[in-house]
Amino acid sequence: MSPAEATAAGNQSKGTIRVVQLYPRDMNIYGDWGNALVLQRRIAWHGYTPELLEYNVGDPFPDGVDIIVGGGGQDSGQLVIQDDLQARAGELKELAEDGAPMLVICGLYQLFGRFFKTRTGAVIPGIGVLDVETHGTDERLIGNVKVSTTEFGEVLGYENHSGQTTLGSGVRPLGTVAKGTGNNSNDGHEGARYRNIVASYLHGSLLPKNPAIADFLIRTAAERKFGSFSPGDPDDTYAVLARDHAARRPR
Ligand SMILES: NC(=O)CC[C@H](N)C(=O)O
Numbered sequence: 127m128s129p130a131e132a133t134a135a136g137n138q139s140k141g142t143i144r145v146v147q148l149y150p151r152d153m154n155i156y157g158d159w160g161n162a163l164v165l166q167r168r169i170a171w172h173g174y175t176p177e178l179l180e181y182n183v184g185d186p187f188p189d190g191v192d193i194i195v196g197g198g199g200q201d202s203g204q205l206v207i208q209d210d211l212q213a214r215a216g217e218l219k220e221l222a223e224d225g226a227p228m229l230v231i232c233g234l235y236q237l238f239g240r241f242f243k244t245r246t247g248a249v250i251p252g253i254g255v256l257d258v259e260t261h262g263t264d265e266r267l268i269g270n271v272k273v274s275t276t277e278f279g280e281v282l283g284y285e286n287h288s289g290q291t292t293l294g295s296g297v298r299p300l301g302t303v304a305k306g307t308g309n310n311s312n313d314g315h316e317g318a319r320y321r322n323i324v325a326s327y328l329h330g331s332l333l334p335k336n337p338a339i340a341d342f343l344i345r346t347a348a349e350r351k352f353g354s355f356s357p358g359d360p361d362d363t364y365a366v367l368a369r370d371h372a373a374r375r376p377r
Pocket residue numbers: 155197198199200201202204231232233234286287288289290
């Protein structure tokens with residue numbers, strides 16, 4: 127049911143949750159925009175009113191941000207956004223430290239870290255919200271991934287990156303890779319967790335197949351804004367089918 131339909135049906139909104147997708151023009155590959163769409167739909171299913179905004183290079187930064195979502199991108203897309211991202215570092219760091227829920231995938235995961243040194247030797251500075259660093263290699267890590275996590279159960283998705291990310295002591299991994307590569311070829315970890323940020327290499331999109339992560343972001347946003355979260359009754363039929371299908375895909 128759309129928010130408008132919910133209102134027409136007489137359901138009282140529990141309040142507005144504002145989602146901002148960072149740089150969809152330059153950083154949105156392998157279906158990452160689907161993460162914002164899932165948040166929009168599930169926020170409405172939980173009885174809140176979703177507001178979905180796009181933030182691109184040069185835009186004024188929106189006020190009252192409740193959830194930040196950022197996707198992946200080619201190295202060239204990361205170069206395009208790098209200066210604007212540096213200009214927004216202060217606002218994003220403040221939101222992160224204040225506990226705003228965020229989901230950053232692949233290219234923006236790398237740039238929320240300290241830096242990404244690409245395969246060609248270019249160093250793209252990150253904003254240092256996450257204590258991670260990334261080095262490009264000649265090997266591309268591509269394929270379906272399964273991750274065991276304590277917070278979200280089994281996380282499923284698809285990776286495609288040349289960057290290999292090493293975690294510092296200021297973050298913890300999202301989980302342990304059961305199939306695929308994840309952060310790098312060495313330590314068997316995928317993604318990073320810090321405060322209410324979930325960072326991951328997984329596209330596909332991630333949230334349609336992993337509603338537990340979507341609901342974590344929504345619950346955290348509601349608790350932060352309204353003091354509590356009252357869940358609705360989301361329809362997980364397609365999520366269950368998508369998870370089942372993704373889990374059976376070969377690497
Ligand atoms: N899928 C991505 O976002 C890729 C990120 C980065 N360009 C890399 O290759 O590592």
